[in-house]
Amino acid sequence: MALLKWELKKIWRPGLLLAIALIGLVFYDARPGFYLEYFWDASNLRLSAGWLEAYGTTMEPEERAQLDGQLEELEAEFAEQVAQISGAAEAGITDYESYLDWEESYHNSTRAEAQTEEDSDLYWGIYYATNRNTIEALLQFVENYDTLAAGEKPEVWGSEVGEYSPAHQPSVQRVEDVRTEGVSGFLPAAAIGSADDFFHYFAIWCVFSAVLLLSPTLVRDALRRTRAMQWASRRGRGVLNAQMGAALLSGALLTLLNCAIYLGPFLATGALRFWNCSLVSVWNSFSFPWFDWTYGQYLLILLGLTFLLTLAASGFTVVLSQFSASYVAMLLKAIPLIFVLCWGVVPWIMAGAGLFSGRPVRLTGLPGTEFICAVLTVLLALALCMLTVRRQRRAEL
Secondary structure, three states, X not given: OHHHHHHHHHHOOHHHHHHHHHHHHHHHHHOHHHHHHOHHHOHHHHHHHHHHHHHOOEOOHHHHOHHHHHHHHHHHHHHHHHOOOOOOOOOOOOOHHHHHHHHHHXXXXXXXXXXXXXXXXXXXXHHHHOOHHHHHHHXXXXXXXXXXXXXXXXXXXXXOOOOOOOOXXXXXXXXXXXXXXXXXXXXXXXXXXXXXXXXXXHHHHHHHHHXXXXXOHHHHXXXXXXXXXXXOOXXXXXXXXXXXXXXXXXXXXXXXHHHHHHHHHHHHXXXXXXXXXXXOOOOOOOOOOOOOOEHHHHHHHHHHXXXXXXXXXXXXXXXXXXXXXXXXXXHHHHHHHHHHHHHHHHHHHHOXXXXXXXXXXXXXXXXXXXXXXXXXXXXXXXXXXXXXXXXHHHOOX
16 A cells, blocks of 8 residues: 555656646636637527426426426517517517518528618527517427427438448437337437537546556656666556556556546536436437436436546556657657547547447447446546556566
C-alpha cells in the first residue's frame, strides 16, 4: 500500500495538474459548455417541464384534452404580445391565425426575392418577442400525440439510417413495436440531444486528460535510471504492478474529479427533473431509442461508458510510457493515441449511444454494440497491462 501511495504521489504533480486544468477550461468553453448554455432555449423543454409538474411523467388521454385549453391561452398571449410590436397591426397581424397567413406570404416573397426590409424586421421582431415557438412546439406535440393515439402509421424515416444498412430493418421493427405498446411520455428530444452531445465531448476530455496525466509516469523513471535501484530488492521488483495499478486508479480518480467540475453546470440546467421520464417520447413519433430506459438510466449509462473509456485510455497510456525512453519518444506515441481515441474510438462509441443514430449499430444491425465495444476496449487495455507486467518479470536487468 505504501508503494501504491508513493506511485500516486509521483503521478499527481501540481504543475501538470495546473496545465491540465487550464486546457480543460478552454475545452469546456469551446465544446461541452456550448450544449449547456442553450439547454433551456428549446420550447419543448419548457413545455415538458410544466407538464411534468402537472401530469407526472406520462400524458394520459384525459390529460391530453387539457392541452387544447393551454393552446388557447398561448394564442391569447401571442395576440397581446404581437399588439406591442411596431408594424404588426399595419400588416394585418392581430392574432396567431392572421400571423400564419402573413408568414406564408412572407416566405413566398422571400422565395420570389421580393422581400422588403420592413417585412424582414417584422418577422424577426415577432420571432424573438412572442411565444410563437412555444405555440408551434405545442401544435407539433398535439399532432404527434393524436397520430399515435389513432394508431396511424407515419412513414418511418429511412434515409438517415440508410435504406440498405444493417440497422434499417431493426429500427423499423423497433418503431412498430413501440407504437403498438403505446407511447405517452413527453421527454423532449432536446434533453436527449443535449445530454448525448455533452457526454460525447465530456468523454473526449476525460480520455484526453488521462493521457496527459499519465504519459510522463514511467518515462520519468527511465530517465532517472531508477529501475536498477528498484530491482535491488524483492519488493522493488514488483514496482511495475504498483505503477500499473496507480495509473488505472489515477484514471478513475481523474474522471471523478472531472465529474465534480464538469457535471456541476450540467446539473444546474435542471435536467435531472426529467430523471424518471421515459426516453420513448411522443415528441419523437417517427423514431424511438433502442432501449426502454428512463432519462436517469440513460445518463448513468453515458457516465459508465465515460469511466470505461477513461480506464482504457489510462491502460494504453501507461503501457506506452513503459516502452518510452524519453519524453520525445512518449510524445510521438501519445499523439497517435490521442488521435485514435479522441477522434475515433470515443466518438464512435459515445455519439448516439443507445439511439438510432449510434454509429456502431449501423455496421452490425445489433442494438447495444457500442457497449460491447467499450467493454472490449477496456479488456484490451487491461490485457496489455498484464502482458507488460509479465514481460517485465521475465526480463533481465
